[in-house]
Structures are given as structure tokens and as C-alpha cells.
Amino acid sequence: MEFKEIGVIAPILSAIQDLKYTNPTEIQKQTIPAILNGRDLIGCAQTGTGKTGAFAIPLLQRMASKPNAKRVPRTLILVPTRELAIQIDQNMAALGMYLKLSQLVIYGGVSQNKQVDALRKGVDTIVATPGRLMDLLGQGHVNLNSIEALVLDEADNMLDMGFIHDIKRILKVVPKNRQTLLFSATMPTAIRKLAGEIMKSPVEISVSPVSSTAEIISQSVYFIEKKQKTALLAKVLNEDSNVQTLVFMRTKHGADRLSKTLGKQGVQSVCIHGNKSQNARQNALNSFKDGKINVLIATDIAARGIDIKELPRVINFDLPEDSETYVHRIGRTGRAGNAGKALSFCSEEEKPLLNKIQKLIGFQVPVVI
Missing domain, CATH: 3.40.50.300 (P-loop containing nucleotide triphosphate hydrolases)
Structure with a gap:
């Protein structure tokens, strides 16, 4: 199976080819069509299975299909660490290299000035750690009223690191009528409970059980x-x-x-x-x-x-x-x-x-x- 067989559009196919990706991974085969159809989704997948592409490709594709005249954020991706935020931001930029879309990575430990300037100019996607995003929300620099898709990546680690209260506060300021995607390597009771509270009839996709280690x-x-x-x-x-x-x-x-x-x-x-x-x-x-x-x-x-x-x-x-x-x-x-x-x-x-x-x-x- 190739990327075009699961509905990926030409500009993203060109980027995938330039990045020397081959065929979609198992989670991408199952996830991309479901996200393009607007479904809420729970993805259980560990690192290295291609899960960033699994949500980045369909979200980029959908944003590219309708211009962002107001220059307001439409996609919000929450992650537990700065390193992961930077990695996802870089992957989004690479996959969207032929699209007229912009994204911003928000994390603590650095001056917020560049982040605030970028928000003023307008972005399509925000990739953020919860702490710094809450700071900017509190200061009135971020408007999340137009968020169409919310992604919680490495949700189990975000809960382990104590971000649950920040996540719940963020959930109160994003539209209720949105698509929610939750990715986690493990599915403890706390994650199940959170998913039940914030998602509507989610599709559940599980790839590479956490107990497995690659044979290679x-x-x-x-x-x-x-x-x-x-x-x-x-x-x-x-x-x-x-x-x-x-x-x-x-x-x-x-x-x-x-x-x-x-x-x-x-x-x-x-x-x-x-x-x-x-x-x-x-x-x-x-x-x-x-x-x-x-x-x-x-x-x-x-x-x-x-x-x-x-x-x-x-x-x-x-x-x-x-x-x-x-x-x-x-x-x-x-x-x-x-x-x-x-x-x-x-x-x-x-x-x-x-x-x-x-x-x-x-x-x-x-x-x-």
C-alpha cells in the first residue's frame, strides 16, 4: 500500500518523496483515513511506529483544503517535553514544505518574545508544552477559539508529569465542537477516563503492543x-x-x-x-x-x-x-x-x-x- 492509496494529496506526497519515506506504517494506514473523515481517535502506539506522520499528514491536508483568512490557530498539538515539541514542529514543517501553512512551537525555558511575535502574525498550527501555553493564555497572547483539531501526544507521560490540570484548563478554552486525537504508548485507567470525558465515539487503533521489542x-x-x-x-x-x-x-x-x-x-x-x-x-x-x-x-x-x-x-x-x-x-x-x-x-x-x-x-x- 502507498500513501496515495490512503488519500494523501499530491503536495504532501511530494514532500514524503523528498524525505525518502517509503510506504505508510501500520498506524498511518489505519489512522490517516479515520482522521480525514473527522473522527475522534485513540492511538496506542510506541515511539518509532510513525505516529507523528499519522496525525500530521491528515491535519496538514485538511488545513490546506481551506484557506485561513483570519490567520488564527486551527490545530493545537500538546506534548509533554520541549524536545518532542521541537521534533513534531520540524516534522510538520517538512511534511508541509509545499503547503502554504505555518506552525509555531511553544515551550518554556526560553524567552517568550519570539513566540508572542509569531502569534501576532498568525499561525495555522501550535505545537506546545502545557506549561508555557498556559502562561501565554493567561497573558492574553493566545486565542484558541478557532481550534478545529486538538492532539494530545504521549498522553500517558503528560499525566505522569502532572500536566492533567493544565490540560483540563486548556480544554475549557478550545471549542467543544472539535476533533480530538489522543496518542499514548500505554492505556492506564487515567487515560481511559480522560478519553471518556473529552472524546466523542472515538475510533481506537492499537499498534505494536508495549510489551513487544523489535526483532531487529x-x-x-x-x-x-x-x-x-x-x-x-x-x-x-x-x-x-x-x-x-x-x-x-x-x-x-x-x-x-x-x-x-x-x-x-x-x-x-x-x-x-x-x-x-x-x-x-x-x-x-x-x-x-x-x-x-x-x-x-x-x-x-x-x-x-x-x-x-x-x-x-x-x-x-x-x-x-x-x-x-x-x-x-x-x-x-x-x-x-x-x-x-x-x-x-x-x-x-x-x-x-x-x-x-x-x-x-x-x-x-x-x-x-
Whole structure:
């Protein structure tokens, strides 16, 4: 099946071709026609399944079909983190490169002046984190009275990060007669409850259950004492110094400490977490994406929205407390048909966490002897 078979218009098809996308992913096949038909939708899909294109393509297409004479925002996309907001904004711009549409990304940690200026000039789409959007709403800089489509992306993470109250306030100022699209990697009770409150007879589409890990990802685990993890990581990184590697840590301070220690051992790395400024996080991410630095150390929240098409390796320096997080972490590699490796370091006290992960994914992760 090709994109044109599911109703995608010529200008977006040209952009898709320029971006070297091939055929639609499973979620795009199911989601694009439903959104074009105006249905509310719940999409259960994890990172790497093409869900941004699944909502961006039909929303761009529908906006392109009727001019925006008033230059007011028509589509609002809410996301949990700045990195994800930037990524979606870039994807929307790329997919809409042949359309006369504009979008604005709104997030905190930077001056609001440019964001306010863009709003005054008029935009079709706003991609925003809830906190900064609430600030601008409170100051009277944003008018959401003409929103036709509301997207809640990574809804489970937005709830985990405490954004539910901001989301409910935003829902009060967008039109009731709108299309609502909710995407989430998991479907806990809180998400079900929220969907029931804000959606009208939604279509439900589920792709790639959270318990599955891509077959093209080679997974392995090292059993090692906690205090020996840093030396092992340095050894692994030095053996394959040209391999781009995303290293996951549980804490911000641990990430900083590890980056400094690796530097003393001749391994250059950059680090992103919630305590870093937006500019520092973006510069670190750009250095990694551009291949100037081959090691990126990140906490889970900061890593949301990192989209590197050919990332060859992920290392879990700390095993995550939540088993589903393991699936999301290693899903950063093995994307778009590329093979990937996922290594995990497991100390004695982390063995119960490994057991829970193995129960979720349905097999024993091979041990490196």
C-alpha cells in the first residue's frame, strides 16, 4: 500500500518523496483515513511506529483544503517535553514544505518574545508544552477559539508529569465542537477516563503492543557490580568508539557524574536532563545527531522526543524501575528497518527489575559472559 492509496494529496506526497519515506506504517494506514473523515481517535502506539506522520499528514491536508483568512490557530498539538515539541514542529514543517501553512512551537525555558511575535502574525498550527501555553493564555497572547483539531501526544507521560490540570484548563478554552486525537504508548485507567470525558465515539487503533521489542534489536545483559559499571561502560565505548550510543541513566546527578568520569577516561560525551537549560539540551542533542559527539547520556524524561533514524546502540546503565520504560528506551534503536543493539548493565539489586522486564517482553535477555 502507498500513501496515495490512503488519500494523501499530491503536495504532501511530494514532500514524503523528498524525505525518502517509503510506504505508510501500520498506524498511518489505519489512522490517516479515520482522521480525514473527522473522527475522534485513540492511538496506542510506541515511539518509532510513525505516529507523528499519522496525525500530521491528515491535519496538514485538511488545513490546506481551506484557506485561513483570519490567520488564527486551527490545530493545537500538546506534548509533554520541549524536545518532542521541537521534533513534531520540524516534522510538520517538512511534511508541509509545499503547503502554504505555518506552525509555531511553544515551550518554556526560553524567552517568550519570539513566540508572542509569531502569534501576532498568525499561525495555522501550535505545537506546545502545557506549561508555557498556559502562561501565554493567561497573558492574553493566545486565542484558541478557532481550534478545529486538538492532539494530545504521549498522553500517558503528560499525566505522569502532572500536566492533567493544565490540560483540563486548556480544554475549557478550545471549542467543544472539535476533533480530538489522543496518542499514548500505554492505556492506564487515567487515560481511559480522560478519553471518556473529552472524546466523542472515538475510533481506537492499537499498534505494536508495549510489551513487544523489535526483532531487529539485539538485546543482551551484563551482570556486574554497581561500582564497576562505569569502567565497563568506558571499555564498551572505547572498543567501538565510532558507534553512536545513547546511554540511559535513572537520575540527573548520576548522568552528570558519569559524563565527567567518562571524560577523564578519554570518552567524550554530552548530557541532557531536566536541570539543563533548553539551549544546552538542544546543543547537546544537535552535537549527537550531527555525529560530532558519539555518546549521549540522558534521563528518561529528557530523552522523550529524541528521534534519530539510524541510532545503532542503546545502553541501559541503570535498569528502569518501570518495565515498559525499558521497551521505550531500546525502541530508540532498530528503527526504520535498521538493526540495533541494546545492552543493559544489571547489578545484584537490579535483578528483580530485570525479571519484571523479561516477564513483560516474554523472553530471557541473553547474558554476556
